[in-house]
Amino acid sequence: MIRAISAVRNKEMGYLLASKHFKVPKSTLEDYVKHTTKSADEVVSTKLGRRPALSKDVEMDLVNHCIEMDQRFYGLRSCDIRRLAFQ
Incomplete structure (x- = not known):
C-alpha cells in the first residue's frame, strides 16, 4: 500500500493503474492519497x-485462562x- 501511495503521489501512475499493479482497492488508495499532510507510513499505520x-x-x-479451562x-x-472480562 505504501508503494502504491508513493507512486500516485509522485505521479508515476494513476489510481486505477496503481490499484491493479499493487493489488490494492482503488477506493482505499484514493482515501489514503487524500491525506496529503501525512506521510505514506503514517497513513497506513493509523489504527481505525x-x-x-x-x-x-x-x-x-x-x-490463557479460557484455553486452560x-x-x-x-x-x-x-x-x-464476558463476565470474566467485566470483573
Missing part, C-alpha cells in the same frame, strides 16, 4: 475503530467470558 477495552496483558491472561474439559460460554 474503537480502542480496546482491555490491555494486551489482561487480554492474554483471559485467553477448555483443556480441563470445562467449557466456558460467551456470557461467562
Whole structure:
C-alpha cells in the first residue's frame, strides 16, 4: 500500500493503474492519497475503530485462562467470558 501511495503521489501512475499493479482497492488508495499532510507510513499505520477495552496483558491472561479451562474439559460460554472480562 505504501508503494502504491508513493507512486500516485509522485505521479508515476494513476489510481486505477496503481490499484491493479499493487493489488490494492482503488477506493482505499484514493482515501489514503487524500491525506496529503501525512506521510505514506503514517497513513497506513493509523489504527481505525474503537480502542480496546482491555490491555494486551489482561487480554492474554483471559485467553490463557479460557484455553486452560477448555483443556480441563470445562467449557466456558460467551456470557461467562464476558463476565470474566467485566470483573
